[in-house]
Amino acid sequence: MKKITTYLAFSALLFAAAPYASAQIKINSKGIGAVGKGLKAVTFSDADAAKLAGEAVAYMDTHNTVAGEKDPYTIRLKKIFAKHQSEGGLKLNFKVYKVSDINAFACADGSVRVFSSLMDIMTDDELLGIIGHEIGHVANKDSRDAVKSAYKREAMMDAAASQSGVVNSLSQSQLGSFATALLDSKFSRKQESEADDYAYNFMKQHNYKVTALASAFNKFADMDKGAKRTKSEKMLSSHPDSAERAAKVLEKAKKDGLAS
Numbered sequence: 001m002k003k004i005t006t007y008l009a010f011s012a013l014l015f016a017a018a019p020y021a022s023a024q025i026k027i028n029s030k031g032i033g034a035v036g037k038g039l040k041a042v043t044f045s046d047a048d049a050a051k052l053a054g055e056a057v058a059y060m061d062t063h064n065t066v067a068g069e070k071d072p073y074t075i076r077l078k079k080i081f082a083k084h085q086s087e088g089g090l091k092l093n094f095k096v097y098k099v100s101d102i103n104a105f106a107c108a109d110g111s112v113r114v115f116s117s118l119m120d121i122m123t124d125d126e127l128l129g130i131i132g133h134e135i136g137h138v139a140n141k142d143s144r145d146a147v148k149s150a151y152k153r154e155a156m157m158d159a160a161a162s163q164s165g166v167v168n169s170l171s172q173s174q175l176g177s178f179a180t181a182l183l184d185s186k187f188s189r190k191q192e193s194e195a196d197d198y199a200y201n202f203m204k205q206h207n208y209k210v211t212a213l214a215s216a217f218n219k220f221a222d223m224d225k226g227a228k229r230t231k232s233e234k235m236l237s238s239h240p241d242s243a244e245r246a247a248k249v250l251e252k253a254k255k256d257g258l259a260s
């Protein structure tokens, strides 16, 4: 199976996507104008964030092997999430990428992408927990803030480049790195812990086995121990220690009388 998920691979792909994304950025002429005047406050709505994230996901969908409607992976994922077509006030859409990397992500536009190799090693309940965490980042607006900060970084680079007079070529690399930065977003410990809380509450609220969230984290911990993954493959490598996260979930579950 093809492997695509290292951030490096994403970067390469997204640089190629720059012309596609540039149409999107230009629509936000208010933002570009402010940048030209030295980065005055750039207005950036949730809708802007969702739209930009959507463009990046659309690009990835066309450049990765997406499981078809009748593919067993799609059927399984749709079944698991049948009850969860919207979450945190956001309409969700799900697809499976048939790739060898162990990963999943959710974007500010409500797109959830789950990699087949993650599905291979996780139970249905564990997938609900992991994806619940990713949805938590979206619902808590971490994903929107990631779009904003990536955009700001790129806008600053644009201002520098306008002075050098190579706006066109810059515009492309600017947008490519914008998309890369988006996928490479590092959330704070607090954001991660809040996304774990979101996942826990999501499981609890829908009467799923909350301990599955802990067993999913423990699987990651085992993989880290066994060094079965290279550093770049580590799912969400910026996340706190997997074993610690599992312990925290179990502690909570015991308090709630949901684990012994």
Ligand SMILES: [Zn+2]
Pocket: 133, 134, 137, 187, 192, 195, 236, 239
């Ligand atoms: Zn996270």
